[in-house]
Amino acid sequence: MSRLNNLSNRFAQPIQLRENWSATISDYVIDLAWSPDGRYIAAASVLGPVTIFEGRRRTVIDAFRGHEFGTMSIAWRPDSKVLASAGQDGKIRLWDMTSGRATHSLDGGAAWVEHLAWSGGKKPILASAAGRKLKLWNAVGDLVREYPDHQSTISGFQWKPRVGQLASIAYGGVTLWDPQQSEAIRRLEWQGSSLVIAWSPDGKYIATGDQDSTVHFWIMSTGDDLQMSGYPTKVRELSWDATSRYLATGGGQEVVMWDCSGRGPANTDPIMLSGHQDFLSVVRFQHRGKLLASGGADGRVYVWQLRGSTRSLAVHEVALTAGVTSLVWSPNDQHIAVGDESGGVSVFSIS
C-alpha cells in the first residue's frame, strides 16, 4: 500500500467535536448501541451489566443485569422497544424497555453467544451466533430457524441491507442464508479466518477483515474475490460509506480507504489516513453522510471528511483517557457515542 495522503491536521478545522456528556460503567465497554429512535444508548460491560443512558444527557434510564461471566453483544429491535443481549452464559435475553425486565431468555446453542443482529423491515428477525450455531428468532423471541452447524465458530454476520438475507463468516469463508430456506443458499470459500464482515449498502460487495492481516472483497455478481494485503496486523475494523464507494479499514495505525468506484479497488492504491499513534479499534462512516469516525488504542477519536475523490482530512480529534473500544453514530448522524477500555462512555456532537 502506498502512502498517498497524509493530510491530518493540515487544513483548517471547519467542524468541531464537542463533548455532550460522559459517564463510566463497570468495566471495558464491549458493545455500544444507539436505539434507532435516537433516545437511548445501551452500553454493555465486559463483566455483564448493560446500562441504558438517555442519548441526550448522561441520565441512566435503566441497568440490566446482562449475562453471567460477561455480555458479548447487544442490539436494538428496530422499534427501539426491546434490547437484545447475548453473553457467556449461553443465553440471549430480550429486555423490555417499558417494564425494564428481561421478557425472554433464549438458548443460543453454545457456551458463548457472541453475535446478535436484527434485520430491518416490518417483521424484524433476530439472528444469533453461538459457537457454530446460527439461530433466527422473531420479534417476540420465537425460534424461527435453527440452521445446521457451521464448520467452525461463527465470527460475525450481517443482514444484507434492505433484503432479508444474512451473510455469516467463519473459518473457511462466507455463507449466505435466506430465512425462508432451511439450508445455506451460497458459500464463498476461503481457507482463512475472517474476523469481521461488511456488506456494501448496494449489496455488490461483501468485505471481510481477516486474521492474516488482509482484507477480502467478494464480488457478489461473480463470486470472485480480491485480497488486499500489507496490513500491519489483523483487520477487525471495516465500514462502508452510504454510497458504497468507499470501504474504510483498520488493521494498523492508519485508516486504509479503498475506492470501489469505476472498475473497483483491484490494483489501486488506497487512501491512507494518518493520525492515530496506536492500532485502530474502530472505523465507522455516518449512516448517510460522508464523515468517517475512527477510534484507536491510543484513546483518540478522529473525524475525517472526504473531499472529492481522494482527499480526506481529519476535521477533529479528541483524546480519551483509555483506548477506544467501540464507537457508534446517532441515527441522525449528528453525534457519536464512544466507549473505552476503562468503562468510559462519552457522547460528542458534531458542530
Next chain:
Amino acid sequence: MNAMLNNQVPVTVLTGFLGSGKTTLLNRILTENHGKRIAVIENEFGEVGVDNDLVIGAEEEIFEMNNGCICCTVRGDLIRILGNLMKRRDKFDYIMVETTGLADPGPVAQTLFMDAEMTEKLQLDSVTTVVDAKHIWQHIDDSDEAREQIAFADVILLNKIDLVTEKELNQLEARIRGMNGAAKIYRTKDAVVEMDKILNVGGFDLDRAMEVDPQFMEPEYPFEWAGLYNLSAGTHELVLQEGPDPTMKVALAPVNESTDEALKAAVEPVVMVFSDDEHELSAGGALQPGGQLIELNLTADELRFDVQIDRSGAYALFTEHHPDEFQAQLFGSGALVKPVVDREFKPDHEHDDEVTSVGITTPGDLHPDRLNDWIGNLLQTKGLDIFRMKGILSIKGQPNRFVFQGVHMLFDGRPDRPWGGEPRYNSLIFIGRNLDRTELTEGFEACLA
C-alpha cells in the same frame, strides 16, 4: 518497557496424554491456596466460577492459514477466549490452557505469538507436559503427538512414579532428556508438585534450566549404560531377550578395582573403543575383555553369548543400549551376577528419535546484523523442524542481556536485565526434529563479533 512487561499475563500450556494426570494437576492448582486468580481454559467443560477463578470450556478449533504454513496454524477458539479475557480490567494473574490428550502443542503456543494483541498482553510462561511414567512407553515410539508434547515442554512432570521402578524412571528420564535437553523434569505422584515449579517459571529463565540440569551440557556418549562386575575366571553367559533394536554394540574392559572411580576412569578409553570398527558376534559366540568393539547380533531365537574371563577381577561392560531394553542379564555358574556399580549415560543416538535438542553456550558478544541474518535465514529454512528455541544473548554494544524464545518460525525477543559485572556469554537451545548440531553451532559462532 518494563511497565509493559508487567502487564503481560503469564500463560501455561498444559499438555499430556489422556490419563496422564493433567486434570489432577489442574484441580490441584485451582484448589491450592496460592493467592492467585487463575483462569483455566479447558476442553469440553462448561464455564464455571471457582471462588476467584474461572474455568472456561473450549472446543479445539485449529485454523490453518491459506498459505499452508504450519507455523501459521493456530487455535481459533483460544484467540477469541484469550482476547475476551484480556478485556477485563480485573485481569487474571494467570491463565492455564489445557489441551486435549492428542494435541500438537504447536498451534496453542503459536496462538500466543501470532499477533500484536496476543504478544502485547500475554506471555507464554511455559509449556508443561504431564507424562504417565508407566504408560508413556506405549506412545513415545509411535506417536508424533507424544514426542512433540515432550519436545515442546519447558516443564515435564513424570507422573505416577509409584507405578514404576526407579530404574524405569531413570531410563525414561534419560530418554526424555535426550529429546529435550532444556526442560525441567520433576518426578511426581498424583501430580503433587510445588506450585512455584509450575506457575511463573518463565520460559526465558535458561539460567535456572542450566542450574538444575548439569547433564544438559554434558557430552554425549556412544553408550547408554555401563556396569562394573566382579567376575571369577571361567565362562559366564550374557543372556538377552528380543528388544527394540536388531543389534547392540558392547565393550568389555578390565578395570583396576570395583569402585565407581574405576568405572569413571574407564569411560574415556571405552569412548575410543566405540569409535573403532565393530566386530560382529552372533548368538552362541564368545565375548572377551579387551579393546574390541563387539556388535551383538540380536536376531536369533536364543540370545546367549559366552563371556570368557581368563583372570578373576573387576570388569566393566559398556552397552550401546540400556540392558533393560533387552532384559540383559549376566550369569556365572548358573547364578545371576549383578553389577557392583552401574551408571547411565546420556545417549547421542536417542534411539531413533529424530527429536533432539542442541544447546550452544559460548562467551563473547554477537554482531547484531550477522545474528539477525542468521536467525532470519534459519527460521525461514528450518522453522518447520525447530519446535522451540530459547536463549540468552550478549549483543555487542548492548548493556542488557537479550532474551528470546520462539515456536517454529515465530520469534519473540526483548532486552532483559543489565549484565552488570557478570561475564557476558550466550546460551541458547534448539529443540526440534533432525537438527544438525555442527551446522547450528558453526552458524551461531560465525555471528560472534
